[in-house]
Amino acid sequence: MTYHSLPNPGDDDPGARIPRRYAWVVFALSFGLLLSDYMSRQVLNAVFPLLKHEWVLSDAQLGLLSGIVALMVGLLTFPLSLLADRFGRVKSLAVMATVWSLATLGCGLAQDYPQMLVARFLVGVGEAAYGSVGIAVVLSVFPKHMRATLTGAFMAGGMFGSVLGMALGGAVAAHMGWRWAFATVALFGLVLALLYPIIVREKRIAPPRPDELRTGKSGAATTPAAKVPLRSLVNSRSVVAAYIGSGLQLFVGGTVIVWLPSYLNRYYAMATDAAGGVAAMIVLVGGMGMIACGMLSDRLCRNAPERKFSLAIAYALSSCALLSLAFALPHGTPQLVVIGLGLFLAVGTSGPAGAMVANLTPQPIHGTAFAMLTLVNNLLGIAAGPLVTGLLADQLGLEKAFQLVPLISVAAAAVFYFAKRHYLADVQQVGRLHVPTYGVEVPT
Known part of the structure; x- marks a missing residue:
């Protein structure tokens, strides 16, 4: 193709x-x-x-x-x-x-x-x-x-x-x-x-507006957001898949963050303050993962933007493997280290997914586009993950529930793969429809 x-x-x-x-x-x-x-x-x-x-x-x-x-x-x-x-x-x-x-x-x-x-x-x-x-x-x-x-x-x-x-x-x-x-x-x-x-x-x-670029003046806004149709938020297969893939992957990351203090309290016999302190350190590792994985994505994908989806797929599948291993290990320091590594990669898709959404939607409505991403992240991930895990934990125990949660990353990787197949054609379409060329011919 x-x-x-x-x-x-x-x-x-x-x-x-x-x-x-x-x-x-x-x-x-x-x-x-x-x-x-x-x-x-x-x-x-x-x-x-x-x-x-x-x-x-x-x-x-x-x-x-x-x-x-x-x-x-x-x-x-x-x-x-x-x-x-x-x-x-x-x-x-x-x-x-x-x-x-x-x-x-x-x-x-x-x-x-x-x-x-x-x-x-x-x-x-x-x-x-x-x-x-x-x-x-x-x-x-x-x-x-x-x-x-x-x-x-x-x-x-x-x-x-x-x-x-x-x-x-x-x-x-x-x-x-x-x-x-x-x-x-x-x-x-x-x-x-x-x-x-x-x-x-x-x-x-x-x-700047097109006439300002031609005259060298600047200082005013481009196409008003009110003139950009809201269907642009979901106008391509790639952007819809980016929303869904990001939400599914945050199902895993959000679940680990919310339930980890309870896991440490129940299975490590840690007091509430100690469990919170250890969990906070692992959450910080996740925060560093968001930054590092985003930087790696930009470095590797500058001349090959479709690689962002390849990296998102790699982050998702690697986090699945690490977290599945972690919750199969006996309790102890090695398990906590592997959980930290798994969370580092589990939330690493946030940067690439955000970049995909920005590239696939018009700039004047980027605030609304990220609101859509936030909404899907909450519905499919941050809200749904802890709730579903709690329901599983009531039936199977929290440890068994944690062993099942990482499998959602496989679904996220599959959605990112679907998006990758259509990304270049979709982002080119966004460029033709919404990006002013200011006298510069858009490559075809």
């Missing part, structure tokens, strides 16, 4: 125009806000015992305080990302950060459970679209050949922020009380929310 070559990455690569130093400033501020996002979300976990004792709460009530944030993120990611694409990503991100930071401060001021529940609801509203819109901003200021690296690094911020939120929250709560734990995290977010729109300017990061 003969495929078209990719469009010339010169004029149709908006990120290539942005000074690299400024691009890294944008990344640092966006990454900092992502840390704030997950710190605000996870600081609650560090103070669970204190809230339970002070307000005499049940585990179900505590679980609702945590779950309501994820619920709002799942429900609102897509519509809020769509609004951000249409009304300006930078100002939308600043508003989001302000909302979740003030809501986190409200958690620290809450006088009873209902007030805390309302505050956590607002945390979820503020955080709902940050991940999808934030990565769209980051990708818009860097060249296309860095997309897998940046997607992996940005998504790893969620893991780092979760660990940091629990660690900082626990330390502050132990010395100053649980209210100050929320206040400290909120202050960090508010400072970044103030700085972000001052330093990151919408006009400076917007791609």
Whole structure:
């Protein structure tokens, strides 16, 4: 089968125009806000015992305080990302950060459970679209050949922020009380929310219009997002497969992250704090895997973009082999090391999958495209994985359930293989339909 070559990455690569130093400033501020996002979300976990004792709460009530944030993120990611694409990503991100930071401060001021529940609801509203819109901003200021690296690094911020939120929250709560734990995290977010729109300017990061490229002027936006049909989000077989493959693979990674502390508590007889500490170290290994696997993808695939799917397939199958081996090993240090290696690769598909989605959808609606990816990741992976594993564990035991979970990676690899067969033709079609050529002939 003969495929078209990719469009010339010169004029149709908006990120290539942005000074690299400024691009890294944008990344640092966006990454900092992502840390704030997950710190605000996870600081609650560090103070669970204190809230339970002070307000005499049940585990179900505590679980609702945590779950309501994820619920709002799942429900609102897509519509809020769509609004951000249409009304300006930078100002939308600043508003989001302000909302979740003030809501986190409200958690620290809450006088009873209902007030805390309302505050956590607002945390979820503020955080709902940050991940999808934030990565769209980051990708818009860097060249296309860095997309897998940046997607992996940005998504790893969620893991780092979760660990940091629990660690900082626990330390502050132990010395100053649980209210100050929320206040400290909120202050960090508010400072970044103030700085972000001052330093990151919408006009400076917007791609140029065709007439501006011809005249050498710049500073205005390209085709408005409102004029790009939403069917572009699912207009090719490759992009649909990228969504589904990413979600299936995160079924494995999300399950290991959520259930690992319980596994350590039950089968290693670790106390809750020790199990959480060991699990946090393994989660950090996963975060490093997101970054490293994304960097490797960009390095190996710059001149052969279809290899991104080959690497995603390799990550999925290798993680299946390692995690299957890990949960067949006797309990001990070697098992924990292999679990860490398996998680390193299990979440490594995040970077390549994000790059595929960016390449297969029009730039003006990248925020919405990543919202779609987030939605599928949650439905098929992060939400479904822990739930299905819990149901299996009730019937078979957690250890046996963990032995079955890695097999989902085989399905993810099969979906990525399907996408690979159509990727070059599909991305060429996106280039012809949505990327202005500015007088440069698109290769055919």
